[in-house]
Amino acid sequence: MTAASQHYTQPANPGWLRRAEFWLDQRGKPAWIVAMILGFIFFWPIGLALLAYMIWSKRMFGKSCRNRHSHRHAAFQQGxxxxxxxxxxxxxxxxxxxxxxxxxxxxxxxxxxxxxxxxxxxxxxxxxxxxxxxxxxxxxxxxxxxxx
CATH class of the missing domain: 1.20.5 (Single alpha-helices involved in coiled-coils or other helix-helix interfaces)
Known part of the structure; x- marks a missing residue:
């Protein structure tokens, strides 16, 4: 297993925060953005915390939450x-x-x-x-x- 695939496999007994993170990662960047917007709507510190986490973990500006390995690079290698x-x-x-x-x-x-x-x-x-x-x-x- 690579480091990237270990990051996106759900642990055996995760807490609710890990389960939520895994669930959002499976749905991609739009799910993270919706969660952040809902956090700002219901209680602004939650939205701010999600925004900070998304920036810190590079989920905001990365290609995809599900797969950090570049598909373009893989296609180039395959070609x-x-x-x-x-x-x-x-x-x-x-x-x-x-x-x-x-x-x-x-x-x-x-x-x-x-x-x-x-x-x-x-x-x-x-x-x-x-x-x-x-x-x-x-x-x-x-x-x-x-x-x-």
């Missing part, structure tokens, strides 16, 4: 490990071919999205120009009617 050769030549060839195919599909999909954006931009611009031309024509016709 990095996926690129390392496995030692099996056939599997590595299959993996390289699959990754190349996925990159080609991603590139063609991004090209497709770009063409869609360009088509949408062109249709919006054409609509703008049509409206502008119609307004100019209407104003010109309106001016001709007033002169007559």
């Amino acid at each position: 990095f490990n996926a690129m390392r050769p496995s030692g099996n030549v056939a599997f590595d060839a299959y993996k390289a071919d699959t990754l190349r195919r996925l990159e080609d599909e991603q590139k063609s999909f991004e090209d497709f999205l770009q063409r869609l954006r360009e088509a949408r931009d062109k249709s919006e611009f054409d609509q703008f120009m049509d409206e502008r031309a119609r307004k100019a024509r209407d104003e010109r016709e309106k001016g001709e009617i007033e002169e007559a």
